Amino acid sequence: MRIPVSGPSITAREIGYVTDAVTNAWYASHNIYHEKFERAFAEHLGLAHAIALPSCTSAIHLSLLALGIGPGDEVVVPELTWIATAAPISQVGALPIFADVDPETWCLSAAAFEAAITPRTRAVIPVDLYGGMPDWSAIQAIAAAHDIAIIEDAAEGVGARYESRPAGSFGATGVFSFHGSKTLTTGEGGLVATDDPALHQRMLFLRDHGRGPGDRMFHNAEVAYKYKMSSMQAALGLAQLERLPELIEGKRRVFEHYRRRLQGRSGLRLNAEPPGVFNSYWMVTVVWDHASGWKKEVLMQEMDRKGIDCRPIFYPLSGIPAYAAHPFAANAAERNPVAYDISARGLNLPSGLNLTEDEIDYVADVLLNLFESM
Numbered sequence: 001m002r003i004p005v006s007g008p009s010i011t012a013r014e015i016g017y018v019t020d021a022v023t024n025a026w027y028a029s030h031n032i033y034h035e036k037f038e039r040a041f042a043e044h045l046g047l048a049h050a051i052a053l054p055s056c057t058s059a060i061h062l063s064l065l066a067l068g069i070g071p072g073d074e075v076v077v078p079e080l081t082w083i084a085t086a087a088p089i090s091q092v093g094a095l096p097i098f099a100d101v102d103p104e105t106w107c108l109s110a111a112a113f114e115a116a117i118t119p120r121t122r123a124v125i126p127v128d129l130y131g132g133m134p135d136w137s138a139i140q141a142i143a144a145a146h147d148i149a150i151i152e153d154a155a156e157g158v159g160a161r162y163e164s165r166p167a168g169s170f171g172a173t174g175v176f177s178f179h180g181s182k183t184l185t186t187g188e189g190g191l192v193a194t195d196d197p198a199l200h201q202r203m204l205f206l207r208d209h210g211r212g213p214g215d216r217m218f219h220n221a222e223v224a225y226k227y228k229m230s231s232m233q234a235a236l237g238l239a240q241l242e243r244l245p246e247l248i249e250g251k252r253r254v255f256e257h258y259r260r261r262l263q264g265r266s267g268l269r270l271n272a273e274p275p276g277v278f279n280s281y282w283m284v285t286v287v288w289d290h291a292s293g294w295k296k297e298v299l300m301q302e303m304d305r306k307g308i309d310c311r312p313i314f315y316p317l318s319g320i321p322a323y324a325a326h327p328f329a330a331n332a333a334e335r336n337p338v339a340y341d342i343s344a345r346g347l348n349l350p351s352g353l354n355l356t357e358d359e360i361d362y363v364a365d366v367l368l369n370l371f372e373s374m
């Protein structure tokens with residue numbers, strides 16, 4: 001028996017929609033599922049526009065391009081995130097500035113964001129890490145005061161809320177991932193949402209080889225990109241979106257069961273849900289006291305030996321080989337001590353939507369035994 005770290009919930013609804021798409025969504029009907037999915041997603045966010053894409057990485061890339069960000073510009077990102085948050089910044093020729101995270105939410109710290117601002121700062125990409133939320137009011141106020149655009153990386157945050165507003169609705173654009181490990185999945189896929197008609201038009205143009213929607217002449221105005229998802233993926237996404245409340249309830253049930261078994265035991269701490277936040281708990285994450293002495297890589301190996309598939313908390317981006325040449329790589333740990341500290345002592349626990357309570361009990365027992373044996 002092996003317990004996977006993540007995994008989707010697929011029902012007859014998903015299978016029915018995908019079957020219908022592969023059967024009927026061709027010729028004049030090739031866009032029917034994209035249109036339904038995009039409209040429903042924009043509605044879920046309370047925004048005017050959504051564009052379905054092949055990935056969240058492409059959504060961040062398009063957001064940066066549409067905002068006109070390029071060489072000479074700086075974009076602030078949290079230290080603790082997947083590299084996809086930062087890679088598109090490098091790809092457009094701008095410089096990612098890694099800022100420290102908040103010790104409670106593990107998301108971008110508003111104070112660290114403010115301290116990272118220079119005259120070159122054009123945008124910030126806060127991340128709704130593991131389904132949690134940063135201090136959006138503070139981040140929005142700082143960004144507005146300095147005329148900095150917000151791209152919200154809600155890849156892990158679908159279904160979360162901050163003061164009743166949904167994850168993905170806090171920036172000039174909000175971006176999502178539908179990768180197979182994510183709460184709402186299309187296998188691979190992503191989406192960018194915005195309320196701004198100019199950004200929307202520009203992104204539609206850039207994602208279709210530099211031509212306007214509906215243009216059937218091969219007279220492209222710019223060299224651009226080809227970022228689309230298939231109708232089968234859009235059909236899968238629509239079915240998943242219609243089940244979003246159920247998916248989030250599933251994630252919260254998994255978290256609640258872990259919480260009852262682990263919170264406060266052996267110096268363990270789980271994902272935070274501060275007042276005003278509704279956490280969608282994409283990945284249940286455990287952070288332990290310094291005193292226990294466990295290294296995350298070793299603990300992960302021990303869990304693996306018991307058939308439990310975990311993931312390390314993200315490594316601080318400024319410390320990974322991909323950013324070895326970054327101007328701040330040399331003294332990154334001093335610049336961002338909270339991220340470096342937390343990253344060394346945390347794991348994502350199995351959080352798949354098909355996880356049973358018995359499996360959660362088993363994971364909790366193994367983990368507590370390891371901590372008690374140390």
Ligand SMILES: *Cc1c(COP(=O)(O)O)cnc(C)c1O
Nearest residue numbers: 055056057082084085155177179
């Ligand atoms: C998964 C993820 C992405 C990238 O999503 P893709 O769809 O794989 O491009 C970006 N940011 C964060 C925080 C993620 O977790």
